[in-house]
Amino acid sequence: MTALPTVIPVDTALEPRLRGILDAKAKPPGSLGRLEDLAVQIGLIQNRLDPRLDLTELYVFAGDHGLTHEGVSAYPPSVTASMVRLFLSGRSSVGALAKATGVRVRVVDAGVDADLPAHPDLIAAKVRRGARNAAREPALTQDEVLQAIAHGCEIARASTAQVVALGEMGIGNSSSAALIMHRLAPAPLDDCVGQGAGHDPDGMIRKRAGVALAAQRSDARAPLDVLAEFGGLEIAMMTGAVLGAAATRRVVLIDGFISTAAALAAIRLVPAALDYCVFSHGSAERGHPLMLRALGVRPLLDLDLRLGEGTGAALAAPLLVAAANLLTEVADLAEVLAEPG
Structure with a gap:
């Protein structure tokens, strides 16, 4: 039998960091619901905190x-x-x-x-x-x-x-x-x-x-x-x-x-x-x-x-692109609060 490809399960150890990045954005934590879950899944799939979906x-x-x-x-x-x-x-x-x-x-x-x-x-x-x-x-x-x-x-x-x-x-x-x-x-x-x-x-x-x-x-x-x-x-x-x-x-x-x-x-x-x-x-x-x-x-x-x-x-x-952009394109709440006036 031809060997099937090896698929490595995603490393869920990265999930708390991805959730933390989303929670720190300029929005109430969890306010984008399942879109945030999708962002986390994409980050876990690519095994990075700044996933990119160009195509x-x-x-x-x-x-x-x-x-x-x-x-x-x-x-x-x-x-x-x-x-x-x-x-x-x-x-x-x-x-x-x-x-x-x-x-x-x-x-x-x-x-x-x-x-x-x-x-x-x-x-x-x-x-x-x-x-x-x-x-x-x-x-x-x-x-x-x-x-x-x-x-x-x-x-x-x-x-x-x-x-x-x-x-x-x-x-x-x-x-x-x-x-x-x-x-x-x-x-x-x-x-x-x-x-x-x-x-x-x-x-x-x-x-x-x-x-x-x-x-x-x-x-x-x-x-x-x-x-x-x-x-x-x-x-x-x-x-x-x-x-x-x-x-x-x-x-x-x-x-x-x-x-x-x-x-x-x-x-x-x-x-x-x-x-x-x-x-x-x-x-x-x-x-x-x-x-x-x-x-x-x-x-x-x-x-x-x-x-x-x-x-x-x-x-x-x-x-999917929108979800990934939440991690990379949205300002942190700390940046907003730090702006004068």
Whole structure:
């Protein structure tokens, strides 16, 4: 088995000094609430009292899923490749939000079932053309999972950004994420399955049936086995990106339900990775609140988003910069009181 990257837990011995710096600023202690907690987390991640966040890169990992043959999605699999082309055109929802917040977007072909033309913002990391149908057979082999994790680690390590944000695109991937949550949270399967990209009542019946078939086929519980049995390549590659970013002491900004499933897998593999994760928003997807509770975390935003793509991460990125600026850009109260008149 390929060795997973070493992630060193943050040194909490620095926390009292970071809290002291914040409490000494020209404001009542604790008056900026969770923003101060975020500042402390960023300081601990960078292991410094004056953290800097100059760049956020958002990686949108894309992959297809054989599970769509069971009718788990309201859209055909070809939409994955079409959306990748839209991302690269700059005219997607995440592109518009990232433009507003100064986030750079790059797209990763983790396992799209199509040949994609080269593009400056496309990272070609395809392991295979889509995961297999998890309702009938393992979605991935162990070697494919490890290859995807290794690619994700490499992509995160190569980033020059202080914040590595994760988003995704893959028709059918909310079903894979539900199965991962079911086994790794763990949680009852019915609590994990939501509307995804949108289903009418008949569509939800098909989705639940397809997901149940996959769950009945395999009793996998170990993280790597779960990723192999249920896929997909974009989720496994995001798992690797979480570990690669954490191993290099970068903030990992997680998007919604599917990205959180990847973070869950990463944290179950290497628990110290949780120290480096910031969860951008609470998705309206059914299972997301329960998955966040299983990780013991609170998201920054609550906007009823459920698009994916990294949209929530793009919106939350400025909050991280603002939090870091509290430590470096705000005057101390002592300075204010010392000014004449």
